[in-house]
Amino acid sequence: MCGIVGLYLKNKKYNKDLGKFLTGMMNNMSTRGPDSAGFAIYSTERKKKYKYSICYNKNNIKEIKKKLSKEIKDAKIKIISDHFVLETSLKPVKVISIIKGYNNLNLVGYGSSIEIFKQVGNPRDVVNNFSLKNFSGTHAIGHTRMATESAITTDGSHPYSTGEDECLVHNGSLSNHNNLRRTLKKKGIEIKSQNDTEVAAGYISNGLSNKKSLKETLIDGLKDLDGFYTFISGTKNGLAIVRDEIACKPAVVAETKDYVAIASEFQAMAHLPNVNKAKIFEPEPGLVYSWGK
Amino acid sequence: MIKLNLKKDSLRKVNELLQNLDQKSNDRSFKIINPDGNHAICAGLKDEMDVTIEGHVGYYCAGMNMKADVTVNGNVGTGVAENMMSGSVHVKGNASQSAGATAHGGTLIVDGDTSSRCGISMKGIDIIVKGSVGHMSAFMAQSGNLVICGDAGDALGDSIYEAKIFIKGEPKSLGADCEKKNMNKKDQDLLKSLLKKASIDENQLTHFKMYGSARKLYNFNIDNVSEY
Numbered sequence: 001m002c003g004i005v006g007l008y009l010k011n012k013k014y015n016k017d018l019g020k021f022l023t024g025m026m027n028n029m030s031t032r033g034p035d036s037a038g039f040a041i042y043s044t045e046r047k048k049k050y051k052y053s054i055c056y057n058k059n060n061i062k063e064i065k066k067k068l069s070k071e072i073k074d075a076k077i078k079i080i081s082d083h084f085v086l087e088t089s090l091k092p093v094k095v096i097s098i099i100k101g102y103n104n105l106n107l108v109g110y111g112s113s114i115e116i117f118k119q120v121g122n123p124r125d126v127v128n129n130f131s132l133k134n135f136s137g138t139h140a141i142g143h144t145r146m147a148t149e150s151a152i153t154t155d156g157s158h159p160y161s162t163g164e165d166e167c168l169v170h171n172g173s174l175s176n177h178n179n180l181r182r183t184l185k186k187k188g189i190e191i192k193s194q195n196d197t198e199v200a201a202g203y204i205s206n207g208l209s210n211k212k213s214l215k216e217t218l219i220d221g222l223k224d225l226d227g228f229y230t231f232i233s234g235t236k237n238g239l240a241i242v243r244d245e246i247a248c249k250p251a252v253v254a255e256t257k258d259y260v261a262i263a264s265e266f267q268a269m270a271h272l273p274n275v276n277k278a279k280i281f282e283p284e285p286g287l288v289y290s291w292g293k
Numbered sequence: 294m295i296k297l298n299l300k301k302d303s304l305r306k307v308n309e310l311l312q313n314l315d316q317k318s319n320d321r322s323f324k325i326i327n328p329d330g331n332h333a334i335c336a337g338l339k340d341e342m343d344v345t346i347e348g349h350v351g352y353y354c355a356g357m358n359m360k361a362d363v364t365v366n367g368n369v370g371t372g373v374a375e376n377m378m379s380g381s382v383h384v385k386g387n388a389s390q391s392a393g394a395t396a397h398g399g400t401l402i403v404d405g406d407t408s409s410r411c412g413i414s415m416k417g418i419d420i421i422v423k424g425s426v427g428h429m430s431a432f433m434a435q436s437g438n439l440v441i442c443g444d445a446g447d448a449l450g451d452s453i454y455e456a457k458i459f460i461k462g463e464p465k466s467l468g469a470d471c472e473k474k475n476m477n478k479k480d481q482d483l484l485k486s487l488l489k490k491a492s493i494d495e496n497q498l499t500h501f502k503m504y505g506s507a508r509k510l511y512n513f514n515i516d517n518v519s520e521y
Binding site: 250252267268270271280284 | 350368370
């Protein structure tokens with residue numbers, strides 16, 4: 001089943017409430033996906049700084065921190081639950097190869113704006129563990145997972161990020177992901193897990209690296225990605241949603257002058273300010289909707 | 294009018310109260326506030342009563358309804374009035390997919406649009422949609438009537454049986470074995486009564502076209518009877 005949510009703030013006055021709003025949205029979607037949860041938060045980028053969201057599981061963080069600080073001189077490390085966010089001016093190519101040297105670390109996402117956190121367990125616990133309610137930012141995406149295509153692990157949890165400041169959450173299942181995984185790997189896109197959604201994330205990364213917009217890439221995806229899906233995808237500039245042509249997987253959008261909220265079910269957004277006055281609609285099958293700057 | 298607040302009382306408590314209403318009781322008018330997108334509100338009502346829901350509701354609202362009249366001042370999720378037997382459901386906003394699915398009787402009125410599969414496998418219900426309907430509407434519709442004042446998505450009336458579809462706008466495409474029919478006096482009277490139910494001007498009647506089964510699929514072919 002799975003629950004997906006997205007929130008794009010048009011009015012800056014709500015930036016400080018982004019985490020609080022998303023917490024409510026994810027809590028209300030825990031009925032659709034009790035196995036694991038994850039979220040991506042986009043905040044205003046800091047020039048020439050990159051943030052690397054890394055899961056260290058149950059390893060000794062003190063040792064890791066010490067070792068990393070030696071390798072990366074300007075490293076700033078913020079620990080949240082079993083993740084930490086490493087901030088540095090060092091470019092991704094360099095940092096990714098450094099992190100690969102640690103077999104106890106798992107890079108879940110990176111970029112100048114994005115931070116990603118995901119964990120196995122009930123979404124209500126997961127958002128508490130990461131203190132989601134304290135996050136601020138401009139837009140965010142969340143996922144509550146009912147596992148079908150791969151195991152209940154952090155690796156199998158959404159959002160998936162296969163490129164800088166990109167991420168994807170998915171409700172549904174893809175049927176041609178094995179073939180597509182091979183094609184994308186040949187093009188140099190790294191896909192770590194056996195999960196179908198990560199392949200779709202790789203597909204989006206490939207499109208964006210070919211200078212296509214997120215919207216154009218998702219339109220291409222309608223013919224290349226076979227299966228059932230409602231996708232919410234994010235870049236540092238905004239969010240997009242698309243449903244496959246059959247549209248078995250639900251989605252509802254509520255738009256006000258202050259924000260755009262997307263969720264699998266309306267109950268996920270019932271707590272948002274002035275939602276009863278919002279323009280509420282279901283995204284039409286096979287159409288890409290996007291919001292951003 | 295008895296007020297029920299879903300922020301204070303659990304959904305189960307509210308539904309149980311309505312499902313077990315004393316038949317002799319004269320207090321048969323209810324207002325539900327703060328539905329907040331909850332699922333299965335007013336599911337399984339089986340007696341005469343009026344219920345108004347103030348706000349947007351989730352899935353299967355007024356499912357399996359018998360005799361009760363339910364009004365929603367908002368949008369509804371998947372499967373509103375699914376398997377309804379009698380009574381009425383009036384949605385003032387939009388409805389999600391599978392509105393009135395498999396319903397045997399009663400009336401469902403949607404003031405806005407419905408998404409896909411409106412009236413899928415309907416078995417006797419009258420559905421009147423003042424807006425448009427999504428793809429695969431009236432799929433395998435067996436009996437009853439679907440009135441659409443707007444347009445319809447792809448594959449309208451696919452594999453339809455005895456149900457009738459009246460549409461003012463245009464279907465994007467027709468499903469297998471669905472074809473346009475000529476309307477006779479009886480059909481016109483039927484449509485007139487349906488429009489009246491939804492307080493739609495009867496003069497609109499002439500703008501509607503009727504669709505039904507071409508009866509050409511396997512199960513309609515008499516030669517196949519020998520297979521059984």
